[in-house]
Amino acid sequence: MSDCKQQPDMKRREFLSNTVVAAGAVTVAPGVLLTTTEAKADGKGVSSNTRWGMLIDTNKCADGCTSCVSACDKENGIDLVKKPEGHDDAMWEQQRPQWIRKVKLRDTQSSVVSNLPLMCQHCEHPPCVDVCPTGASFKRADGIVMVDRHICIGCRYCMMACPYKARSFIHADVAEQVVNSPRGKGCVESCNLCAHRLDAGQGNTACAEACAKDGHNAIVFGDLKDPNSAVSKALKSQPSRQLREDLMLNTGVRYTNV
Amino acid sequence: MHRLNGLKRIAVVMMAGILLSISAAAISGSMVVEGSKAAGMKDCVAPTMDMRRNHMDYLKHQRDEVVHQGDRSDKFALADCVSCHASKDKQGHPVPVNAKDQFCDSCHDYTAVNITCFQCHRKVPEEK
Amino acid sequence: MEKINYRELGCESPRFWTGMGVMAFLILLALVAVYHMEHNGHYVTGMTNQVVWGLPHVFAIFLIVAASGALNVASIGSVFGGPMYKPLGRFSSILAVALLAGGLMVLVLDLGRPDRLIIAMTKYNFKSIFAWNIYLYTGFFVIVGLYMWAMIDRKGSKMYRPLGITAFLWRLALTTGTGSIFGFLVAREAYDAAVMAPMFIIMSFSYGLAFFIITLMAAYWWDDRHIGDLRIAKLRKLLGVFVAAVLYFALVYHLTNLYITQHHGIESFVLLEGGVYTKMFWIGQVLIGGIIPLFLIYSPAFSTSRFAILAASFMVLLGGFFQVYIIVIGGQAFPMTMFPGKEVIESSFFDGVVSSYIPTVSEAMLGVGGIVVAMTIVAVVARMFPMLPDSLEDPDNI
Numbered sequence: 001m002s003d004c005k006q007q008p009d010m011k012r013r014e015f016l017s018n019t020v021v022a023a024g025a026v027t028v029a030p031g032v033l034l035t036t037t038e039a040k041a042d043g044k045g046v047s048s049n050t051r052w053g054m055l056i057d058t059n060k061c062a063d064g065c066t067s068c069v070s071a072c073d074k075e076n077g078i079d080l081v082k083k084p085e086g087h088d089d090a091m092w093e094q095q096r097p098q099w100i101r102k103v104k105l106r107d108t109q110s111s112v113v114s115n116l117p118l119m120c121q122h123c124e125h126p127p128c129v130d131v132c133p134t135g136a137s138f139k140r141a142d143g144i145v146m147v148d149r150h151i152c153i154g155c156r157y158c159m160m161a162c163p164y165k166a167r168s169f170i171h172a173d174v175a176e177q178v179v180n181s182p183r184g185k186g187c188v189e190s191c192n193l194c195a196h197r198l199d200a201g202q203g204n205t206a207c208a209e210a211c212a213k214d215g216h217n218a219i220v221f222g223d224l225k226d227p228n229s230a231v232s233k234a235l236k237s238q239p240s241r242q243l244r245e246d247l248m249l250n251t252g253v254r255y256t257n258v
Numbered sequence: 259m260h261r262l263n264g265l266k267r268i269a270v271v272m273m274a275g276i277l278l279s280i281s282a283a284a285i286s287g288s289m290v291v292e293g294s295k296a297a298g299m300k301d302c303v304a305p306t307m308d309m310r311r312n313h314m315d316y317l318k319h320q321r322d323e324v325v326h327q328g329d330r331s332d333k334f335a336l337a338d339c340v341s342c343h344a345s346k347d348k349q350g351h352p353v354p355v356n357a358k359d360q361f362c363d364s365c366h367d368y369t370a371v372n373i374t375c376f377q378c379h380r381k382v383p384e385e386k
Numbered sequence: 387m388e389k390i391n392y393r394e395l396g397c398e399s400p401r402f403w404t405g406m407g408v409m410a411f412l413i414l415l416a417l418v419a420v421y422h423m424e425h426n427g428h429y430v431t432g433m434t435n436q437v438v439w440g441l442p443h444v445f446a447i448f449l450i451v452a453a454s455g456a457l458n459v460a461s462i463g464s465v466f467g468g469p470m471y472k473p474l475g476r477f478s479s480i481l482a483v484a485l486l487a488g489g490l491m492v493l494v495l496d497l498g499r500p501d502r503l504i505i506a507m508t509k510y511n512f513k514s515i516f517a518w519n520i521y522l523y524t525g526f527f528v529i530v531g532l533y534m535w536a537m538i539d540r541k542g543s544k545m546y547r548p549l550g551i552t553a554f555l556w557r558l559a560l561t562t563g564t565g566s567i568f569g570f571l572v573a574r575e576a577y578d579a580a581v582m583a584p585m586f587i588i589m590s591f592s593y594g595l596a597f598f599i600i601t602l603m604a605a606y607w608w609d610d611r612h613i614g615d616l617r618i619a620k621l622r623k624l625l626g627v628f629v630a631a632v633l634y635f636a637l638v639y640h641l642t643n644l645y646i647t648q649h650h651g652i653e654s655f656v657l658l659e660g661g662v663y664t665k666m667f668w669i670g671q672v673l674i675g676g677i678i679p680l681f682l683i684y685s686p687a688f689s690t691s692r693f694a695i696l697a698a699s700f701m702v703l704l705g706g707f708f709q710v711y712i713i714v715i716g717g718q719a720f721p722m723t724m725f726p727g728k729e730v731i732e733s734s735f736f737d738g739v740v741s742s743y744i745p746t747v748s749e750a751m752l753g754v755g756g757i758v759v760a761m762t763i764v765a766v767v768a769r770m771f772p773m774l775p776d777s778l779e780d781p782d783n784i
Contacts, residue, residue, distance in 0.1 A: 045329030069734075084429055094434035094736060104732035105725055113731070118724075127573060133516035134509045140328060148325045149378060151505050154498015156438040157516055163573030163722060165735060169438060169498060171429035177380045179337045184378030185427045186498030199328045243724055247572060258725070 051143035052193050053122065053224040053252035054208065055234045060218035061115040063104070068117050068219065071210030072100045075194060077178035084172045097168035097183075099191040100207055105258070114258055117207065117219070120145055120166040120191040121243060122252035128158035128167065137188075143224075143252050146192040154186040163244045166190045193221075224252065291361045293345040303333045310365075313339075317375075336375060341383040354381035390473045392538075392772035395765065401608045402765075409762045416755020419748035420495045428498065431749050436741035437718045442496035445753030448593065448710045449489030449760065450523075450564050451586055452703075454557040455594020457482035457530065459621075460537075461557075464550030470620050473775040474602070479534045480767050481601055481760075482557070482594070486526060488760030492752055515566045522560045529553050538771070561590045568713065575652040576717030581642060585635040589706060592628035596702040599625065601764055603696060605774060614780030615690060622695045626683040629702055633676045636709070648723075655720045655740075656712060663716040666708045675705010715743055 073079040076099060083092045100119040106112070126145045128137045136152035139145050147158075147167075159167045167190040170183060177183050180196040194205040208219040222231035240254040290296045302309045304316075316334040323329045343361040344352045356362045356376045366373050397403065423431055433440040460479050463472035494500055510517040533549040536542035542549075565586030568577040599621050606613050640657065643649040656667050679698040688694035719741045730738030768774055 044331050045323065045327035084426070087429060091434070092429070093734075094436055094741070095429050097435075098735055101733060101735040101737075103730060103735075103737055105728040106731050107728055109727065114728075118733075118735075118737070127571075129511075130513045131516065131570065132511050133514045133520065134505050135511040138326065140326065142328065146325075150321060150325070151502070151509055152499065153502045153506050155516065156498070157514070157567075159435070159438040160718070161571055161573060164724060165436070165722065165737065168435050169428065171434075172427040174378075177378065179380050179384045182378040182380070187378070188498070195328060196330075199324075199330050244573070258728075 046140055046142040046144075046199070048141040049225060050141075051224045051252060052198065052221070053143065053231060053254070054193075054205070054219055054221045055231050055240060055254050055256065056116055057218050057220075057234075057256045058114045058116045059257045060216050061102075061117065062214075062216055062218075063113070063115050065115075065214065065216065066102055067210040067214045067216075068207035069098075069100055069102060071206040072119075072191070075178075075197075075206035076181040077176070077183060078181075080176045080178070081170070081172075081174050081183070087172075095169075095171040097170060097189065099166075099168070099189075116255060116258060118164065118166075118243075119207075119253070120193075121164055121249070122191075122193060124250035124252070126249065127161040127163065127247075131157045131161040133157065140195070142198070144193050144195055144198075145190075146195060147187065147189050149182065149184070149187040149189065152187040154188065156188060158188055162190075163247055163249070289361065289364050291343065291345040291364075294343050294361065296342045296361075299342070303338070336379055337384075340380065344382050352382035356381055391776040392476065392774065393776045394770065394772055395605060395768040395774060396609045397769060399608055399610060402769075405608065406762070406765060409758045409765070412758040413755055413762065415751050416758070419751035419755070422748050423752070424495075424500065430746065432743050432745045433749075434741070434743070436736050437715060437743040439714055439718065440496075440743060441715075441745040441749040442492050442752050444707065444711045444714050445756050446489045446493035446496070447564065447567075447714060448707055449485050449492065449756055451561060451590045451710070452593035452597050452706075453482050453485035453489060453590075454526070454561045454564075455590035455592065456485055456598050457553060457557050458591055458594055459598055460533070461550060461554040464547060465554050470617060473778065474598075476534060476537050476773045477602060477605070477764075477768065478598060479530050479537070479553075480773055481598055481764055483527060483530050483534075484760040484763035484767070485594075485597060486523060487763060488756040488758075490523060491759055492756035495752060515563055515570055519560075519563045519567070522556070522563045526556055526560050529556050557590075558587060561587045568717070574717055574720075574722060575649050576656075576713065576720060578649070579639060579642060581635065581639050585639055588628070588631045588635050589709065592625070592632045592702055593706045595621070595625050595628055596699040596706070599695060599699045600703075601761065603692070605764075605768060606778070609774075611774070611777060613778040616780040617778055618692065618695060619689075622683055622698075625695075625698065625702065626680060629676060629679050629683070629698075632706075632709075633672070633680075636671065636676075651723065652717075652720050656716060660716065660720075660740075663712055663719065666712055666716075670708030671705050671712065673705075674701050675708060679705070719743060 070079075078097055078099060081097055083089070083096070100117050103116055103118045105114050105116070107114075122143055122145045124139075124143070126137070126139055129139055129145065132138075133155065134151050134153055136148045136150075137145070137158045138148060154169070156169055159165075159169060167188050169188050170185050173185045174183050183189065197203075197205065203222070205219075205221050208221040211217060211219045220231045220234045222229035224232060224235075226232060235254060238256050240256045241258065242249070242251040242254060296302070304312075309316075313334070317336055317339075320332045320334040321336075323332060324335075340355050344355045345360065347353050353360055354376070356366075356373055358367075362373055362376075395402070431440060457478055459471050459477075460475035460482075462468040463475040463478075494503060497503070506520060510520075512518070529549070530553055532542075532545070533553045536546040536549045562583045565583035569580065569582040571577040602621075603613065605611075640653060643653045656663055658664060660667075679701045682688050682694045682698040682701075685694075721738050721740060724737065
């Protein structure tokens with residue numbers, strides 16, 4: 001009977017001051033949003049002393065192997081996205097989400113064939129972040145470019161802006177998700193370098209792990225700002241390049257031998 | 259009718275008292291669904307009344323910390339709500355927390371507040 | 387100069403109610419289409435991860451561009467002092483507002499999460515031209531609303547000229563913003579051109595005036611009023627100039643691209659081998675949207691023909707629609723060059739191939755709904771407020 005007294009007592013003055021704070025928050029919200037990529041003051045969470053990235057050696061990427069793709073699909077619940085009943089297969093192929101894909105290239109001059117996995121390149125200056133009207137597309141302090149699907153309105157402007165076609169729109173209802181990768185109809189999403197794994201301290205992505213497990217070791221993942229990380233050492237030891245370096249985006253994903 | 263004698267007055271007061279305690283019991287009584295992990299626990303991650311009143315703010319705060327700062331250290335995680343509060347049906351399959359008469363729905367239906375969490379988030383505990 | 391009397395659109399004519407009935411039905415169809423698309427998700431549309439903006443965006447951009455152009459007639463009347471245009475100012479502004487409302491409706495209803503519109507209104511990323519456009523669009527409603535008040539209410543007559551100038555500058559900014567939506571997409575070859583923003587301004591002049599001529603003539607036909615030959619001739623000549631200017635800008639755009647070797651791919655795609663897009667360009671944009679209207683406007687044989695000016699306006703709109711379609715859809719269908727010097731042999735995400743896009747009926751219904759909503763707003767407002775001059779007979783003393 002006295003349970004109701006346990007309710008936190010919102011005193012009038014407190015209520016008023018909260019209202020003022022709330023009104024203020026709404027006014028300065030855009031300014032706050034612009035600073036969200038900064039690290040937190042309490043030292044918890046990600047910091048800009050880290051920049052996650054990877055180096056992909058296309059010579060080691062095996063023809064016909066899709067381990068990275070299936071590992072990503074499983075890790076991020078993409079395999080749980082099912083084609084709506086009765087929907088056209090060819091159409092669905094173009095509508096289903098893909099975070100990482102295998103691309104096979106042939107040099108027009110030398111006819112040399114190369115394979116590589118392609119995903120969000122986690123640019124330092126991401127065009128998707130520039131164009132997003134609500135700030136749903138953002139770059140975390142540790143360099144991961146991702147979508148806050150709580151405030152994504154599904155306008156797809158980021159998909160228009162991305163030079164790598166790295167993003168997917170969720171075209172239909174999704175019945176089941178994995179905890180680490182919530183997903184619903186009407187929002188845009190893309191590779192987030194397995195942010196949930198990194199936050200939990202497992203310093204590797206599902207794709208890199210799967211590639212290494214199959215013995216290819218084509219993907220080296222790590223902290224680009226740590227000179228002793230495997231990825232930094234690999235980058236120092238051989239020439240590498242960014243895709244569309246002409247756009248000056250300073251990508252976090254680099255390639256060799258392409 | 260205008261004047262109640264002493265006995266009647268006591269009766270009215272007692273009736274009112276009984277009604278009040280019944281309704282209070284209904285309000286303060288546990289909404290935790292039988293067969294869920296939460297049913298066997300004394301308290302939620304914060305006092306029950308606090309959670310009842312403020313869970314949405316805690317969740318939203320946690321949400322922004324996780325998504326934008328990658329800080330998953332706070333205790334108010336939606337996945338934990340689900341794993342603790344989801345019950346199982348007779349066959350032992352987990353029931354979505356937002357399904358009819360389940361933990362989330364029972365209050366949200368009463369207060370007519372739409373939950374949008376589960377348009378995207380997993381509704382049943384993940385089997386490890 | 388004789389005094390001009392404004393009068394509400396009469397509804398005695400059966401044309402009014404038949405027209406309203408048809409429009410209500412088309413709006414209903416659009417709502418059904420929206421429900422279908424939003425309930426199921428975008429998989430029921432022709433849009434994919436390759437062509438992410440489809441027919442609704444073509445309609446929306448077309449209407450938004452036309453909206454700012456529709457204000458031109460009012461601007462000519464108040465900013466540039468054209469007495470022949472001044473009586474048409476009120477109608478011009480309501481048409482502008484209505485077209486913008488129709489276009490925005492289509493744009494919003496095609497969002498993945500239209501239920502989160504409030505987020506678009508409360509959270510801004512000021513680096514995004516989209517976010518700026520939200521201000522430009524809402525500002526347009528407010529400014530043109532005030533401008534209309536200044537035209538109608540005698541109390542506002544002092545503000546008439548400053549508001550007219552503000553509205554004119556604002557609409558230039560608005561079209562620049564709309565054009566910049568594409569201009570900033572450096573990754574796609576079709577959009578990577580600075581000429582995009584001024585080209586959109588000139589497109590808006592042309593489409594807006596075409597819309598204006600059609601709605602004006604329809605309104606006067608609905609209400610059995612008369613427009614004098616002189617005024618029609620003025621509008622016709624103005625349209626001719628705008629149509630020619632659009633053609634010129636299209637020429638500059640393509641010539642610039644042809645100069646840049648990197649853009650030869652997209653140019654040969656649009657101009658020569660793009661299949662449906664090539665046909666749309668030559669037959670739709672150039673022939674229907676440019677050459678035939680110019681002929682109808684400037685040929686002495688049609689100099690007094692009302693039908694010719696009406697047909698020319700319709701063709702300008704049709705050609706404009708194709709032009710926006712080629713920009714929006716064609717620009718996405720053409721593959722991005724991610725690996726210069728390499729060809730893509732295999733990709734599960736359709737890299738390096740021309741994407742196909744086949745619009746569905748529901749997308750078209752939503753788009754048409756946008757135009758109809760605009761026309762309905764015009765009809766209802768013109769019925770409720772004195773928007774149109776009683777008579778547009780030629781003045782005696784010119």
